[in-house]
Amino acid sequence: xxxxxxxxxxxxxxxxxxxxxxxxxxxxxxxxxxxxxxxxxxxxxxxxxxxxxxxxxxxxxxxxxxxxxxxxxxxxxxxxxxxxxxxxxxxxxxxxxxxxxxxxxxxxxxxxxxxxxxxxxxxxxxxxxxxxxxxxxxxxxxxxxxxxxxxxxxxxxxxxxxxxxxxxxxxxxxxxxxxxxxxxxxxxxxxxxxxxxxxxxxxxxxxxxxxxxxxxxxxxxxxxxxxxxxxxxxxxxxxxxxxxxxxxxxxxxxxxxxxxxxxxxxxxxxxxxxxxxxxxxxxxxxxxxxxxxxxxxxxxxxxxxxxxxxxxxxxxxxxxxxxxxxxxxxxxxxxxxxxxxxxxxxxxxxxxxxxxxxxxxxxxxxxxxxxxxxxxxxxxxxxxxxxxxxxxxxxxxxxxxxxxxxxxxxxxxxxxxxxxxxxxxxxxxxxxxxxxxxxxxxxxxxxxxxxxxxxxxxxxxxxxxxxxxxxxxxxxxxx
Numbered sequence: 001x002x003x004x005x006x007x008x009x010x011x012x013x014x015x016x017x018x019x020x021x022x023x024x025x026x027x028x029x030x031x032x033x034x035x036x037x038x039x040x041x042x043x044x045x046x047x048x049x050x051x052x053x054x055x056x057x058x059x060x061x062x063x064x065x066x067x068x069x070x071x072x073x074x075x076x077x078x079x080x081x082x083x084x085x086x087x088x089x090x091x092x093x094x095x096x097x098x099x100x101x102x103x104x105x106x107x108x109x110x111x112x113x114x115x116x117x118x119x120x121x122x123x124x125x126x127x128x129x130x131x132x133x134x135x136x137x138x139x140x141x142x143x144x145x146x147x148x149x150x151x152x153x154x155x156x157x158x159x160x161x162x163x164x165x166x167x168x169x170x171x172x173x174x175x176x177x178x179x180x181x182x183x184x185x186x187x188x189x190x191x192x193x194x195x196x197x198x199x200x201x202x203x204x205x206x207x208x209x210x211x212x213x214x215x216x217x218x219x220x221x222x223x224x225x226x227x228x229x230x231x232x233x234x235x236x237x238x239x240x241x242x243x244x245x246x247x248x249x250x251x252x253x254x255x256x257x258x259x260x261x262x263x264x265x266x267x268x269x270x271x272x273x274x275x276x277x278x279x280x281x282x283x284x285x286x287x288x289x290x291x292x293x294x295x296x297x298x299x300x301x302x303x304x305x306x307x308x309x310x311x312x313x314x315x316x317x318x319x320x321x322x323x324x325x326x327x328x329x330x331x332x333x334x335x336x337x338x339x340x341x342x343x344x345x346x347x348x349x350x351x352x353x354x355x356x357x358x359x360x361x362x363x364x365x366x367x368x369x370x371x372x373x374x375x376x377x378x379x380x381x382x383x384x385x386x387x388x389x390x391x392x393x394x395x396x397x398x399x400x401x402x403x404x405x406x407x408x409x410x411x412x413x414x415x416x417x418x419x420x421x422x423x424x425x426x427x428x429x430x431x432x433x434x435x436x437x438x439x440x441x442x443x444x445x446x447x448x449x450x451x452x453x454x455x456x457x458x459x460x461x462x463x464x465x466x467x468x469x470x471x472x473x474x475x476x477x478x479x
Contacts, residue, residue, distance in 0.1 A: 046231025
């Protein structure tokens with residue numbers, strides 16, 4: 001590759017960086033856990049719930065948006081994978097930001113990630129409550145009560161040990177993948193046999209007779225991109241989990257490389273099939289599009305089973321968020337940039353302080369579900385998108401600094417690399433800026449969210465002045 005260290009450069013040195021946040025964890029995550037965590041990270045609430053409203057808005061062109069965003073999501077996780085093989089860390093990109101950008105970089109990366117997952121936690125419990133309302137037994141139960149129950153169940157399992165998290169995520173991913181495979185097989189059968197659905201014959205005419213690929217123009221497809229980015233929010237999770245597994249050098253490349261084809265098959269493939277089965281106007285933001293299809297097929301019980309699957313997807317995302325933020329906050333706490341209690345571990349070697357801190361924001365989300373049950377999901381989805389964009393941006397900046405150091409012979413890049421560096425990092429950063437612009441152009445909640453950026457920046461700056469003394473003190477002790 002053109003970006004290999006040149007022969008006349010000084011001999012590369014191994015990393016001397018030691019992150020205190022990496023100590024104390026068990027290595028209980030196995031290869032099967034990491035592989036399924038990678039799948040679970042690539043298939044989440046954004047597809048199972050969010051695709052319905054986006055299909056209704058953008059039409060079949062949503063498949064293009066998923067494909068484009070999927071490519072950049074793969075670049076992000078591939079860049080993180082290279083850093084993981086350079087130095088596995090439970091602090092993930094926060095630890096790498098500390099090494100390559102200093103404590104300010106680590107502080108910024110960590111709190112942007114927390115913004116991402118604390119708001120995503122609210123989105124997940126909201127989605128779980130919405131899905132539960134599908135069944136008549138829960139129709140009269142207030143949405144905030146169902147949201148609280150979902151949070152309590154997943155939080156309890158997450159606090160026991162990483163092994164419980166791994167097993168839960170393994171089976172969640174099995175359910176999600178199995179359901180999507182079954183849906184795709186059924187959809188292909190319906191297409192091949194031209195089996196009518198709710199009086200409509202599926203096929204290419206479903207698209208051509210209803211406005212084509214861009215029924216409302218290209219702009220709606222561009223405007224849903226920020227929501228599509230949210231669908232890929234968990235792809236970085238396998239990088240965090242690498243710190244609690246044996247032999248990440250063997251496990252991680254396979255898990256990360258498989259994300260690309262999973263995106264192509266499950267995201268793009270599913271949306272294409274949905275668009276071929278029913279007119280895009282048949283879908284809505286109030287119901288999972290997969291449930292809509294099975295509902296209109298009229299086969300007893302199938303819609304309920306699919307709804308159970310999408311409920312599983314929401315719980316899986318919630319499970320992942322509590323897990324990852326607990327590890328990230330501990331890495332920050334031990335360097336002084338997060339509250340001390342978030343760095344405390346229990347007997348199961350779980351950083352329960354950070355997990356509980358994230359869950360507390362979930363409780364605030366229960367209140368949001370009480371006051372604004374109809375708008376709760378959309379509000380937190382946009383805030384989460386800001387956190388995701390910031391997190392992905394920090395990953396690519398770390399990768400860019402890492403590449404630059406390798407060119408100077410200061411570090412050694414592993415054989416598993418982000419291709420086409422540094423152009424890949426630059427292109428991804430430009431894409432993330434473009435998503436922000438699209439959020440502004442979308443108006444409504446999206447524009448309000450972008451307008452919050454100065455307030456978020458001010459909060460980060462103010463927070464840094466509060467913690468910088470402790471950060472400097474702990475850094476001096478380490479030195």
